[in-house]
Amino acid sequence: MNISIWPGSSSFEPNVGDTPFGFYDDDPDFQTDSDKFATFSSRRLGYPIMDVELQDIHFYTAFEEAVTTYGNEVFAFKIRENQLSLEGADASVDVTNSTITPGMGNIIRLSKQYGAEAGSGGNITWYDGSVDLISNKQVYDLNAWAKERGLDCKGGIEIKKVFFETPPAITQYYDPYSGTGFGFQGLFNSFGFAAMSPATNYLMMPLSFDLQTIQAIEMNQQVRKSNYSFELINNQLRVFPIPNATGGRMKFQYIINGERLAASVPEGDGAIANRVTSVLDAPYSNPTYSRINAPGRQWIFEYALAFVRETLGDVRNKYSQIPIPNSEVQLNGDALISQGREDRFKLIDRLREYLEQTSRRQLLERRADESEFRSKELNQVPMVIYVGILAALIGLSNMSIFL
Numbered sequence: 001m002n003i004s005i006w007p008g009s010s011s012f013e014p015n016v017g018d019t020p021f022g023f024y025d026d027d028p029d030f031q032t033d034s035d036k037f038a039t040f041s042s043r044r045l046g047y048p049i050m051d052v053e054l055q056d057i058h059f060y061t062a063f064e065e066a067v068t069t070y071g072n073e074v075f076a077f078k079i080r081e082n083q084l085s086l087e088g089a090d091a092s093v094d095v096t097n098s099t100i101t102p103g104m105g106n107i108i109r110l111s112k113q114y115g116a117e118a119g120s121g122g123n124i125t126w127y128d129g130s131v132d133l134i135s136n137k138q139v140y141d142l143n144a145w146a147k148e149r150g151l152d153c154k155g156g157i158e159i160k161k162v163f164f165e166t167p168p169a170i171t172q173y174y175d176p177y178s179g180t181g182f183g184f185q186g187l188f189n190s191f192g193f194a195a196m197s198p199a200t201n202y203l204m205m206p207l208s209f210d211l212q213t214i215q216a217i218e219m220n221q222q223v224r225k226s227n228y229s230f231e232l233i234n235n236q237l238r239v240f241p242i243p244n245a246t247g248g249r250m251k252f253q254y255i256i257n258g259e260r261l262a263a264s265v266p267e268g269d270g271a272i273a274n275r276v277t278s279v280l281d282a283p284y285s286n287p288t289y290s291r292i293n294a295p296g297r298q299w300i301f302e303y304a305l306a307f308v309r310e311t312l313g314d315v316r317n318k319y320s321q322i323p324i325p326n327s328e329v330q331l332n333g334d335a336l337i338s339q340g341r342e343d344r345f346k347l348i349d350r351l352r353e354y355l356e357q358t359s360r361r362q363l364l365e366r367r368a369d370e371s372e373f374r375s376k377e378l379n380q381v382p383m384v385i386y387v388g389i390l391a392a393l394i395g396l397s398n399m400s401i402f403l
Contacts, residue, residue: 003053003319010038010056018057019064029290030067033297035242037063041305045312053315059308066304070296071287073348077355091274096285102360119160123263126253131237133248142235142252157235158234163251164230164239169217169396194279202240303347307386309340 012018012034014025024030035353038059045052075096079086086095116122131140146157162211204344239250276282313336331402356362 003315006042006047006054006056007268007394008042008048010035010059012056012060017095018060020061021064021068023286023290024067027289030049032062033289034060035300037304040301041308044305045308052312054308054312059092059304062304062307062311063300065307066300067289067292068286069303069348070292070300073351074287074355075284077277077352077359079279079284081360082278083282087278088277089276090285091276091281091283094285096283097288116260116263118191119253124160124255126255126259128251129254130249130251132138133239133243133250135243135246136236138240140239140250142237146235146254151256154259157256158260159235159237159252160252161230162230164228169214169221176370188399200402209230216330226287299347299351303344305348306343309336309343309379310331313337313340337395 001377012031014021014031018034019025038056041059041062042052042054060135078100082100082102085312087106088109108398112122116124119126129145131142131145144151144154146152151157175347187257224351229240231240237252274281313333316331316336319331
């Protein structure tokens with residue numbers, strides 16, 4: 001068997017195919033660390049006491065994949081942290097090495113949707129409409145009303161408000177004859193109020209009397225007669241009481257469903273054709289290796305070593321037994337693959353746990369805890385009594401008494 005054995009040294013050459021993708025070949029730090037990693041990992045695998053059946057390209061491939069995996073984990077975490085601020089932004093602007101400050105854009109867009117539904121602002125137009133009331137007709141088809149006006153092709157309409165309400169009880173409470181010579185006019189004259197405003201008769205009544213009277217009027221409308229109300233199901237408007245005359249008109253407000261869908265798309269100036277819509281197109285790329293700090297590079301070295309173990313295990317599994325005089329040697333390919341896979345999973349879990357501890361929420365909670373502990377500590381410090389200043393103030397006070 002002719003198996004390539006690691007010679008003990010390497011010389012990385014950029015852009016000649018040493019790495020599969022060449023993501024970091026032009027980075028001077030990556031070029032230097034590639035050969036350092038090859039030496040480091042080969043020695044961890046037992047070289048030079050043990051032969052390592054790998055070539056330099058195996059080390060470079062594992063190193064490139066480890067850097068990419070590290071970047072993917074970090075940036076996936078950053079996307080999760082900043083997705084609300086990224087949605088609707090220009091997807092062509094790479095934010096890999098940028099600091100993103102949480103913005104209110106997405107929250108404002110959401111609040112506009114709530115405002116539009118509640119009728120207190122937003123970015124959806126409320127339109128006015130009306131139907132003629134017909135004697136003895138109780139149900140009015142507003143879908144047919146919309147179809148007559150060509151609104152059905154725009155997704156139809158949704159009724160937001162119907163102006164079919166009970167007249168305020170206060171309009172039935174005030175005495176229409178007050179101050180006209182009828183009703184309580186004699187009482188007004190006896191108190192000298194004949195020339196006053198029509199509402200002056202209520203000066204003699206407590207406010208609780210007014211409230212009870214208004215409540216009695218409202219209860220009377222609900223119990224003794226059909227109160228003004230309506231029922232709206234699938235834009236079929238049923239009114240109560242049934243109109244007893246023709247000629248009235250009932251008004252309502254509505255929105256066009258197609259405009260609601262259009263309003264849910266982020267607003268823009270038209271120049272940005274490519275916007276961030278999800279985590280799929282968040283503008284992050286591969287990391288810049290030279291910007292990765294020492295703890296990050298250490299993680300990359302360990303993760304790449306786990307890859308190299310698996311690769312070496314695959315190579316040795318191809319020749320699981322090597323014949324020697326009068327015997328055979330069993331290679332440890334399965335053990336290398338198992339250990340390499342286990343190491344990779346542990347490293348991923350460790351990195352994700354670390355990233356979670358540095359999340360925006362965790363950092364804010366930690367800062368709040370530190371502030372609380374610092375405040376408790378400061379409360380234990382005794383306050384200083386300035387005796388000299390206090391004595392001087394007492395002396396000035398005594399002088400003012402003599403003066």
